[in-house]
Amino acid sequence: MSTPNSLLRRVVAVGALLVTCALGYAQKSNETTNHHNRKSTEVVTKDADKKSGAAAQLLASNLNYRDTTLVTSFAKAINESLNLDELTEEDLLYPSVDLYGEESWNNSLNPLRGASAAIPSRYEISLKEFVYPLDGIRRINSGYGYRRRFRRMHYGVDIDLNRGDTVRATFSGRVRLVDVDGRGYGKYVVIRHPNGLETLYGHLSRQLVKENAVVHAGDAIGLGGSTGRSTGPHLHYETRFMGIALNPQQLIDFASGAPHKEMYVYAKGRSTRSNSSSQYRASNTKTRDNSFKTYRVRKGDTLSHIAAKTGTSVTKIRQLNPKLRRSNMIRPGDVIRIGA
Incomplete structure (x- = not known):
């Protein structure tokens, strides 16, 4: 059952949309031809910011192509004024459950190993909440990619730090794993986020969170170190989508400490590579859009x-x-x- 506050928010949103739609119809009456109307609607609908959801699409159908900016900004204003973009307690307690499925909340590095979740061929990942994982911009010691010297893939970025530096969650979410891998990540933490990502923080000297704890972007989750397979203090940071490694440098500009864009679009086969080890293999899952178990x-x-x-x-x-x-x-x- 809806609460009085949620009902009030919906009434306000609907009222705002009705007023704007009325204005849109008034402008639309000045169009010269039906052909122009159809063309304008297609352009605006295509250009409208998808994050603003149904509001943008509804407004787009009632404003001409010169009002693309108005459509997007007004829809964003509605969402922001009603806090529709804010994460709820449910989002944090059950991050991306519709995407990953219940079975994926397990103690495996690859959450989909043995699970039957479907990996979508395209998925939009919001990055606007990103917080740099350290207190201050640091040098990247090693990037994502194949390491010829070691003859293996490096699935994250290594960020320089001093032993004991505070390591922070880059997005809000819930801690799925707090574990130790003596021959690899050392002491590490894995967090699942409502935007669909999982982030991994490796080689910590100390973990400050426990499994199943809810964390917010910027919260301290560990202290930097050099545990596991490491030649010196650094943070090994990974971004993964349903067990598939994404190049963090394609999402984040580590020189400035901010995302390249507010939205990253995951597309199957583009800028991604599945880990070949059995621990991270996600090849046993089927690719199918909009289908969850x-x-x-x-x-x-x-x-x-x-x-x-x-x-x-x-x-x-x-x-x-x-x-x-x-x-x-x-x-x-x-x-x-x-x-x-």
Whole structure:
């Protein structure tokens, strides 16, 4: 059931959209031809900032092509004024659960090993919350890529630091792993984030968080060191998407300490490489868009909403969940099957 505050926010949002749409229709009446109308709508819809969601798309259909900036900025203003972009407690407790699936919260470095989650061929990853992992910009000692000297891939970046320096979470999320790998990462921490990423922090001298702890961007999670396979103090930092290593330098400009863009688009086969070791291999997963095995019910969800969101049908959901065959009763936190 929606709270009074959430209802008020929805009413305000709808009111703002109605006013803007009315203005859009007034401008649209000045168009000269139907052909021009259709062309304008296509341009704006294509250019509208996808992060602003349905608001931008609705506005785009009612404003001409000269108002692309207005469409995006107004939709962003609605989201920001109502705090629609802020992470909720549920986002942090169950980060990216719809993407990874319940089975992926495990103690394996590759969360999808033995799981049946589907890796999408394209996925937008928000980077705007990024916080540099150290207190101050540091030199990159070694980048992402194949190391001929050692005849193996290096799946992250090595950032220079002094032993004991504070290491911070680069995004908000929940700690999935706190472990020790004596022949590799040393003392390390893995955090899963609501934006779809998992980040790894290796060679720590001390871990300051425990598994399942919720952390916010900038929180201290460890102290720098040189544990594991290391020739000197540094932070080994990785960014991974569903077990697939992404080059951190394609996401982040480490010279300035900020993302290259607010949004990074993961595309299958582009700038990614699966780890060839059995520990990180994700090749046993199937690539399929918008299909998940399980779904955790959120506040305000209905079966029809879940079906539309996950690309299935209410009938199919009922078939997979016997308890829903006679009743539509679902509660926040319930996990239901939505795919074979």
